[in-house]
Amino acid sequence: MNPIMTSLILSSLALGTVITLTSYHWLLAWIGLELNTLAIIPIIAKQHHPRGTEATTKYFLTQAAASAMLLFSSTINAWSTGTWDITQLTSQPACIMLTMALSMKLGLAPLHFWLPEVLQGTSLKTALIITTWQKLAPMALLFLTQHALNPATLLTMGLLSTLIGGWGGLNQTQTRKIMAFSSIAHLGWMATILTISPTIMILNLILYLLMTISTFTVLIFTTSKTIKDLTTTWTISPTLSSLTLILLMSLGGLPPLTGFMPKWLILQELTSHNLPSLATILAMSALLSLFFYLRLSYTTALTLPPTTTQNKLKWRFYPKQKTTMFSTTLVLSTLLLPTTPLFL
Template identity: 55%
Template structure:
């Protein structure tokens, strides 16, 4: 891809995200979301492969539908209340339509079908943007309007996302699809607590972005797109592949790794809200995700490929690991002891 076009797309992404996060008016927020959508399309289709073009088309149609629903929701609210302010969403019909619109933009169940296919048709770097940066603007709108949304509906969608994200990820062999279903499952954890503690949703999202970025960049360094190629990753970058196992377990939420912190806090907050049964259900559903994270870790570090002697030559290749990947991997593994400081800041 041409460097100037790449720079234009990245700057447009930053502009669109800034517009959404700093706006109080629904029209400005909608415009920011549209800028984001148009900016990511060239990045998805940059390989000019038919699968990439198909993913671009699917993404455009899905996001255009979601944006139309969001605009319709804000217009309905303005018609009945005379308010265009984001925080003054009060009409029940508008709240319901907005929930559907933002769920479609994020990839929450039952509007999740587009996300795995689009991530599979994108490169790993573009997939990283889709799984992290592109979720930030709609999640911001979700947080701003959380006080007006239906808690029962959001709880149902959150549990369904955690269940379906874990269940459908079990039989996947493509790493990008596994990470897509992982994203859907994590969105369930963010959504279930958004009404009660929006700040905890933000913290969960930031830590999720940190862990997902570390895994995407590691897979990109090793050029790993499916489970079978993960078996030879240890011959290219042994130390990085070893830490990848810990990063995957952190994303699964195992103590004493970073990913345990948000899940622990969410379970604690749900218990305070007298939602112990809900906390129990979503905790048990996280075991489904743990299975395919362990499967990835097993393929990366324990399984040997056939004729492993032929791969020993790759040990001589000193493939450099860039600094951002190293920093992200370290934070993904070792951030839990800093939990008191993180909680003080948030």
């Protein structure tokens, strides 16, 4: 793609999110979301491949439907309350429609069907943008309207998302689909805690972004599109292979690592609000996700590829890649648990 067009599209993508984050008027928030959607369409479609075209069409139709629903819900609210202020959301039908629209934009179950398919049809870098940057604007709107949203609806959708995110990733061999189901499961945890403790939801979102960025950076660095590709990570960099194992355990939420922090705080908050059964099911669903992370880490760091040990280097030569962002996010994704008292 032309560098000028690339910079224009990426700046539009950033601008759309910033407009939504800083808006107080429903129309302004809708404009930001639309700009965001329209900016990423050429990024997904730039591969000139049937899968890329299919992913672009699915993404566009889903996001357009969600945006229309959001605009409709804000219009209903303005009709009943006489104001377009985002925080003045009082109409019950508008609240339900807004929850559905933002859930569709994020990929929360049961409106998650587009996310694995879209990610599978895009490149790893585009999949990284969809699973990280594209979640910011809808999450900001959920955060602003959390006082008006129905807790039972969000708890149900959060529970469904964690279960589907766990079950769906079990039999996948494509790393992008695995990351899509991982994203659905993490969003489920955020939706569950949103109405109970919004600050923990923000913390969870930040740590999810950190861990997802570092995982995708590993996949981009090793050009791994399937689990089979990950078996040759050791021949590229033994250090990276070992660190990937720790990173995947952090994504799964094992105790000594950063990923355990949001799960721990969410389970503690749920039990203190007399929801022990929900907390138990959530904790059990985390085991499903942990299983496919374990499978990934097993093939990455605990097995050797089917080649002789004399073959030291992978046959492809890699250009020099900057590893600053990768090393920073990887360290933060694994070693932040001791800072937990700062967030309590």
